[in-house]
Amino acid sequence: MATEDLMTRALDMLGDDGPLSVEAIHRLTEPADVPESMVIAEVAELLDVSPHTLRYYERAGLVEVARDGNGHRVYDAQAVRRLVFITRMRLSGMAMRDLQHYVSLVDAGEHTEPERLDMLLEQRDTIRRRLRELTLSLSAVEYKIATYGGSTGPDVQASGSGTGTGRTAAPHEP
Amino acid sequence: MATEDLMTRALDMLGDDGPLSVEAIHRLTEPADVPESMVIAEVAELLDVSPHTLRYYERAGLVEVARDGNGHRVYDAQAVRRLVFITRMRLSGMAMRDLQHYVSLVDAGEHTEPERLDMLLEQRDTIRRRLRELTLSLSAVEYKIATYGGSTGPDVQASGSGTGTGRTAAPHEP
DNA sequence: GCTTGCGTTCGAGCGCGCTCGAAGCCATAG
DNA sequence: CTATGGCTTCGAGCGCGCTCGAACGCAAGC
Numbered sequence: 001m002a003t004e005d006l007m008t009r010a011l012d013m014l015g016d017d018g019p020l021s022v023e024a025i026h027r028l029t030e031p032a033d034v035p036e037s038m039v040i041a042e043v044a045e046l047l048d049v050s051p052h053t054l055r056y057y058e059r060a061g062l063v064e065v066a067r068d069g070n071g072h073r074v075y076d077a078q079a080v081r082r083l084v085f086i087t088r089m090r091l092s093g094m095a096m097r098d099l100q101h102y103v104s105l106v107d108a109g110e111h112t113e114p115e116r117l118d119m120l121l122e123q124r125d126t127i128r129r130r131l132r133e134l135t136l137s138l139s140a141v142e143y144k145i146a147t148y149g150g151s152t153g154p155d156v157q158a159s160g161s162g163t164g165t166g167r168t169a170a171p172h173e174p
Numbered sequence: 175m176a177t178e179d180l181m182t183r184a185l186d187m188l189g190d191d192g193p194l195s196v197e198a199i200h201r202l203t204e205p206a207d208v209p210e211s212m213v214i215a216e217v218a219e220l221l222d223v224s225p226h227t228l229r230y231y232e233r234a235g236l237v238e239v240a241r242d243g244n245g246h247r248v249y250d251a252q253a254v255r256r257l258v259f260i261t262r263m264r265l266s267g268m269a270m271r272d273l274q275h276y277v278s279l280v281d282a283g284e285h286t287e288p289e290r291l292d293m294l295l296e297q298r299d300t301i302r303r304r305l306r307e308l309t310l311s312l313s314a315v316e317y318k319i320a321t322y323g324g325s326t327g328p329d330v331q332a333s334g335s336g337t338g339t340g341r342t343a344a345p346h347e348p
Numbered sequence: 349g350c351t352t353g354c355g356t357t358c359g360a361g362c363g364c365g366c367t368c369g370a371a372g373c374c375a376t377a378g
Numbered sequence: 379c380t381a382t383g384g385c386t387t388c389g390a391g392c393g394c395g396c397t398c399g400a401a402c403g404c405a406a407g408c
Contacts (some may be wrong), residue, residue, distance in 0.1 A: 040355075051355085052397055060395095070404060072355055092311030096395070117322045120315055127312045131305065137266030138301045141294055148291045214385075225385085226367055234365095244374060246385055270365065 038075045046080070047087045054083070060096060062086050062103050092127050212249045220254070221261045228257070234270060236260050236277050266301050 040051045047054075058065055058073075063082050065073045075083070082103070089099055102119055105112035218225045232239055232247075237256050239247045249257070256277070263273055276293055279286035 050397080053395085055357090056396060067356090070355075071357095072404090088311055088314050090395090091307055092315065093308075113322060117319065120319050120322065124312065124315045124319060127308055127315060131308050131312065133265055134267075134301055134305050134308065137262055138298065138305065140262050141266065141298045141301060145291065145294050145298060148287060148294065224367080227365085229387090230366060241386090244385075245387095246374090264365090 036077060038080060040073050040075070043075050043080060043083060047083060049087060057083065057086060061100055062096075089123070092123065093130060094123055094126075098123075210251065212254060214247045214249070217249050217254060217257060221257060223261060231257065231260060235274055263297070266297065267304060268297055268300075272297075 038046070040054055044051045044054055054073075057063055063079050063086065065075055065079050068074050086099060086103075089102075090096075094102075098119065102116060105116050105119075212220070214225045214228055218228055221228075228247075231237055237253050237260065239249055239253050242248050260273060260277075263276075264270075268276075272293065276290060279290050279293075
């Protein structure tokens, strides 16, 4: 499959790794190294969401979480894995209701796999569309930056004395 | 500059052009071919938003629009260009309040160009981050699709008779 | 023993970005 | 002449995804 390949190309193309990328890759590529069980604060930190949000997801029926003797949540590996999936899909833009439907399919058993697959395919296409949109937006912003005479600008710093006069922009052009 | 290059690579890499891409590129690369003036329905169609949304943007102070004798909005080329920019930035994820700030800078005059440039640079970085996130999500979804035995799956269609049993998933794994 | 801190439940509230409905005006079509 | 349709203003409402506050429980540390 072309997954790593694609990822490599994309990260390569984008350069400029933020602090996010590293953790994200870690989370992406190692869905298995979760401890036996975790408390809510640990899961929250792992997934970079708030405990509030985790409780919200549970209330929304996305995941079931056991309690210990004190009534505190105990996330087993399965719950954590599901939450990894959920937060990943949320990040990718999947709606809560779709996620709810998806997990209901998961809980309904193996015979729902075809429908789940359909959902994933659809989500894949959604992500691709969004990537295209964003890439276009990026180009637009970069073009605008260039014509502003920003750092990478081609020809600008012309006549004006100060902070960026001497350009062809009409008044009010953004 | 690497803009076209990047775009080409990105679109290339993503393939599978939707109906969106073509118009989007058109809108991206030709911000100049707008008519002398347009009515709200035309602008709405051009930008693929509702007239409601256009009125909302105007109320929000993002753009000023003249009226004709009947009180109907008349969008001149400048207003349309600004709205092209606005919708593009909205699509890229820029918040309404930031856009409001940006246009207030534009209206304040040339001396605000440095700050505007800063905003654009920040937005560029935001888009890049989002692209990285999305690319990661895409990889995750594609991986999941592959292990489901979806279209591009490597080894799946094994024992099960019907619709996709015979895999190693633990119960409840999404 | 008391405080500190993290956890619990429940329901309400919020920020965002639209989205809609009501009531009315005007122009064109039949 | 009337009806239809598209526009106007205004304010209210909505869907989403959290986010927070209140009131409380339990456990460990000083």
